[in-house]
Amino acid sequence: MKYDVHTKVQPVVTGDALPKVRPELTTKGQHMSGAEILLRSLEAEGVKIVFGHPGGAVIHVYDEMHRIKPQFEHILVRHEQGGTHAAEGYAKATGKVGTVLVTSGPGATNTVTGIADAYMDSVPIVVFTGQVPTGLIGNDAFQECDAIGISRSITKHSYLVRDVSDLARTVKEAYHIARTGRPGPVLVDLPKDVLLAKGPFVYPETVNMRGYAVPAEGRVEKLERAAQMIEESERPLFYVGGGAVNSDSSELLTDIARHTGIPVTTTLHGLGAFPEDDTLALRMLGMHGTWWANQAIQHCDLIIAVGARFDDRVTGKLDSWAPHAKVIHIEIDQSCISKNVFADCAILGNVRNVLEQLRPMVKPKDTTEWLKQIDVWRQECPLKYEQDGKLRAQGVIENLRDKTNGDAVVITDVGQHQMWTAQYFRFLHSRTHITSGGLGTMGFGMPAAMGAAFGMREIGSSRPVVCISGDGGFVMNAQEMSVAAAHKLPLKLAVINNRFLGMVRQWQELFHKERYSHTDLSDTNPDFVKLAEANHCVGLRATTPEECRQIIDEAWKVTDRPALMEFQVAKEEMVFPMVPAGAATGEMITDRMTPNSFV
């Protein structure tokens, strides 16, 4: 028996919905340097913005950029890690591919965290790294590193271009791979001699990769089975992940959920795919998900997983998760199917295609009893925090939500503030919540917000871009603030300053007998207001709920540069509810009074 590799057989020849080589480009077929071919290829690909940093190995690319003035903007970032996160933020906010250009050696290694982040979170970016001349590869030449080797297990694919005649085709393939299927990062390594060599420029209109196929429609018999399972279920539940956002299926999903009356819970990356003010919305599930979403998982008899991968932060201990549930799994990446949780009905395909197919096959269901039960859980343990007149992180987030009516692109860093944002912001639109989930990269927020703001500007959206960070993570890539200022981006940067590495402090309090080893930041934190000012941004500070509202109003008046709002909040605040790592989803700690057997 041949293993079922129906995604692996026919060669794909697609033009996607790519802009064709534009007629005004009279460069086609002309002889030019590799460096210029690279730039012309990016133009032909429709790239509008490149986040980069020059260096010896790519100096010719920058030289050509100076000469030919390509039809895209180049943003000089101040650290290559910031560049990759900016490209991620841009990609997630717009749905387009982000582009990064860096030099060899340290330039390449500085992108590694961003590439790994994009790999874990399925973000389409293409990273061009300079490389020493082919003749010197392997010689420990100055600023040489094996970028392909280092990035191999964190890229969807990678290329070392050895011949200038392969360059345009490689660029074409790189963007195609990054964008299609389950999106992800692609690295293209460019030796200096290849960039200097001359060759004809022809940007191919199609790609032909026999080993790479992109699932689209689901199989009809699987869909029929799924429709039947939905019909037969009594307590069904949609479990929605980032795949619904990546495939822009939010409206379709909302329509199906309302049509069938099936409630929806989302993962961290699924936030925004279903409007959280809907009565069917159970909000986020998992480690810091709502009590009622997790209870619903534990009691449902059918999970319809949509573009989600059953991550351990969602399931906790697998052998007690969703004990009564059959599983339908709609997924584009075959390796996610039945990896952690067995799928009774696996539908391999693009989430949007599959939902389009499924829509006419499902009928309205009577889920009143089920929704009533969920409402009981909802009353049992609502999201709450102490209202004692002190400034608290959750309150700050609620204020930011009220200021924007939830209509903003919100980028977070990693830590407690990230979870509070997920719990309290109430996301209403797809692509308005951007965070580092899989890798959990501190330092992601600020540069990603900058990238998102460039994206919003490009598509002419007036949605404000709000970055919510902790005091620990913000400092990790704060250098990009001056770049955002130089480009007059009206970013709103909220720094939730609890003078602690809050999330680690929380674990230390709960599971390590309050031994606060190296998590106190009070001695090393910068003065955030001065930091903002030194980077040509506006700096504001609040210590009370009253000031909090005031500085938010003030920050929103700033339109020509970023405004940083430092919120000094209580340090001992905790994120609840919580399923301790490795515990069963049924065993949630709901507040400090919950007896906790994990110490």
Place this chain on the structure above:
Amino acid sequence: MADTLVLTPQQIIRKKAAGEPIQPDDSEMTRKHTIVVLVENSIGAFIRVINMFSARGFNIDSVTVGPTEDSSVSRMNIATVGNSRIIAQVLRQLSRLVDTIEVTDLTTTDYVERELCLLKVCYTKDSRSEILDVSDIFRGKVVDITKKTMTFELRGPSQKIDAFIDMMLPHNIVEVARSGRVAMQRDI
């Protein structure tokens, strides 16, 4: 294929919750698998395949790579062990790589498998004939001989080579070189 998979922890709890019996063979059962992967003929493609195994913690017993009838395609024969759930993951992860053209698990099919072994052993006047007897039984061939050592060539399924080496162990083995398994499906 799904029905033959080893149960996941969540499936086991589901069965328990429903009061269904859990078969003994639902537990972890590992066996050897021979997987044939056709990849683009480049070092990068080959390394990506191997790298996937190490990055995801899968086992490799042996790998062989070589050209095929099509010069742009290489054929990798990968011998690995795992339970059905792990092997299904291996196959999906392999199929997912951009450079893999076809992925086949031969284990569940009718196939032929061969391995080549070179074995160098010290002999004495006393042991010489016994060593040659063993080699004869296994249809080994002497490919080199010196005053102290003999080198044998042996072809066959891997178990045969295991058994041959086993029989030679009491003698003084100097060196063993094995090619790893190559395999091909039989036509029906």
